[in-house]
Structures are given as C-alpha cells and as structure tokens.
Amino acid sequence: MKIYDYDGKKNICGERIHEARTRQRVSQADLAARLQVRGVIIERDSISRIEIGTRFVTDYEVREIATALSVSVNWLLGINEN
Numbered sequence: 880m881k882i883y884d885y886d887g888k889k890n891i892c893g894e895r896i897h898e899a900r901t902r903q904r905v906s907q908a909d910l911a912a913r914l915q916v917r918g919v920i921i922e923r924d925s926i927s928r929i930e931i932g933t934r935f936v937t938d939y940e941v942r943e944i945a946t947a948l949s950v951s952v953n954w955l956l957g958i959n960e961n
Contacts, residue, residue: 887932888932888933889932889933889934889935890929890932890934890935890936891956891957892929892936892941892944892955892956892957893929893930893931893932893936894930894932895950895954895955895956895957896910896926896929896930896944896948896955897930899948899950899954899955900926900930900948903948903949905948907923907926907927907930908923910926910944910947910948911923911925911926913947914940914943914944914947917943917946917947918943919939919940919943921940941955941956
C-alpha cells in the first residue's frame with residue numbers, strides 16, 4: 880500500500896491538536912493518558928508525531944482527541960462550522 884502525504888504531512892489535524900492542547904495547558908503525556916482511559920492505546924511520542932504531521936490519525940482517534948480536548952471534530956479538521 881502506498882502512503883500519501885497531504886501538503887507534506889500525514890494528517891491535517893496535528894496543528895489544531897497542538898493548538899488546543901497548549902491553550903489548555905495539557906501536556907502530551909496527559910493527552911495520551913486521557914486517550915488511554917477512553918480506550919485509545921497511544922503513547923506520548925505518538926502525540927508528538929501527530930502534532931508535527933509525521934503520523935496518520937485514524938477516524939476514531941480524531942473523535943476521541945476532540946472529546947479529550949473539548950473541541951469539535953470539525954474544528955480539528957479545519958472545517959468551518961458556520
């Protein structure tokens with residue numbers, strides 16, 4: 880299977896995840912722990928790679944990250960919610 884990049888990155892939500900996480904003063908380790916409690920097996924280094932765009936993010940991860948950070952999936956994906 881060929882892996883594709885979008886504008887040189889493997890996801891479009893990493894920058895928004897970083898923005899929401901830092902605005903709330905949540906560490907990468909704390910976000911990983913929140914996700915693990917919700918059943919998403921992920922480590923701190925995976926959060927880092929998501930934020931810099933070197934790791935793909937599955938649809939269920941996007942949903943759970945949005946919930947853990949109290950933002951919408953649409954906001955994480957950069958979709959205008961008007």
